[in-house]
Amino acid sequence: MATISERLREQREKAKLSQGQVAQYEGVSQGYISKLEIELNAPNVWPLLGQLARRYKTSTDYLLGLTDDPRPVAVEAGVMREAYVTYEVSRPELRGEVQRVVDLFVGLGEEDQAFVLEMIELVNKRNGPRIIGDE
Numbered sequence: 001m002a003t004i005s006e007r008l009r010e011q012r013e014k015a016k017l018s019q020g021q022v023a024q025y026e027g028v029s030q031g032y033i034s035k036l037e038i039e040l041n042a043p044n045v046w047p048l049l050g051q052l053a054r055r056y057k058t059s060t061d062y063l064l065g066l067t068d069d070p071r072p073v074a075v076e077a078g079v080m081r082e083a084y085v086t087y088e089v090s091r092p093e094l095r096g097e098v099q100r101v102v103d104l105f106v107g108l109g110e111e112d113q114a115f116v117l118e119m120i121e122l123v124n125k126r127n128g129p130r131i132i133g134d135e
Helices: 004-014 019-026 030-037 045-055 060-064 096-106 110-127
Strands: 079-081 086-088
Touching: 004 030, 019 030, 045 060
Parallel strands: none
Antiparallel strands: 079 086
């Protein structure tokens, strides 16, 4: 698994930005950005923050005060949603109707998702193996 430092560098490069540009945009020195990317300035709270977010079933953005929406980010379903941004996640193994169902499911609120899951479980039980008695 990639470290935070590796991911910071990866995302900066993906955005086609230099360390100097990021430093200027964020109001810090280029040296600080460089040290973050080589783990010399890696605050020891980063791993703990991720663990706490998982434990509390919320997002790190919420804990950091970047959003007021405490709901955790949904990634598994194929789309990652945060407060005001949607990121598409490529799921090549999902095709056609399955992808459509996933997309619709992700668009539902938490209560509706729970309801849909209950309905799917009921249908699976109904369509599951049946014991055929002596007739």
